[in-house]
Amino acid sequence: MKKGKIIRLIGGIYTVVDENANKVDIRPIGLFRYQNISPKVGDNVLFNEDSIYEVLPRRNDLVRPTIANVDLAIIINSCKKPDFSFYLLDQFLALVGSAEIDPIIVLTKIDLMSDTELNILKSKLHYYEQWYPVCYIDSKHHQGIESLLSLMSGKVCVLSGQTGAGKSSLMNAIDPNLNLKTDEISKALGRGKHTTRHVELIKVKDGWIADTPGFSKLEFPEMTIQSLKDLYPDFIKLRNDCRFNGCLHVNEPDCAVKKAYLDGVMLKERYENYLLFHEAIKAQKRRY
């Protein structure tokens, strides 16, 4: 039996690569179905030429995109087409944080913004740089790619972001041989169509990157209002100054987080979106 990594799943067939970069297309043994094990991209497995026999323990496990053992989540946000959204960025940061994966924030399509627009956006995103790396990229003209690559070196990275944000274009800019399919977002019904349809890990320099299908809507599965607040490093820094232990930073008196918001120390959008997520999670719980 050999040790390998699942790098692709299409129509029930798994592509597994071993330590010498040899690939095989195989299925898991039938027993997995009864044990409720479903191997996924990123899994380290024991296999032979016929089947996957064992899934080794996962370091972490993302549900959306569905991938395991990720070191870094590269959160792809376009400046325009679709427009940049703090709501989506913060939602991603919370989801990635709940999976205990380190994020990198990437802004793509900077060429579509005027200098003035871009500087305003940069000054706001400066707030995030206290906790996360932020990169600015123009895949079309190959700008900013190197600084991102240096952060990704030797890691298993997943690109996630809204459909049309430029994930596949970024991968093509990193390695033109990939020739991944990219497309304009569909204007039909105001919904983007997904150009990328499956998750696949691709070897890039000394690491792996997964291009993933974009999405048009995110949810907060299994998150509670109590766990949400702990996914904000900026809140954690302030929480000892809140009057109450376990303060949710919503309606409590003498809340240091709310004070930072009111004083303009905290990015306005960040706190306001937190309140929206808080409400969304409460509403989600009521549905069950």
Ligand SMILES: Nc1nc2c(ncn2[C@@H]2O[C@H](COP(=O)(O)OP(=O)(O)OP(=O)(O)O)[C@@H](O)[C@H]2O)c(=O)[nH]1
């Ligand atoms: N001007 C400009 N256009 C870009 C840039 N990056 C991507 N685009 C364009 O944006 C559109 C969407 O890019 P994709 O790379 O297909 O987006 P995606 O995130 O992979 O989309 P899905 O696979 O549907 O999730 C394409 O028309 C690209 O040419 C950029 O840096 N500058």
Ligand SMILES: [Mg+2]
């Ligand atoms: Mg794509």
Ligand SMILES: [Zn+2]
């Ligand atoms: Zn508080």
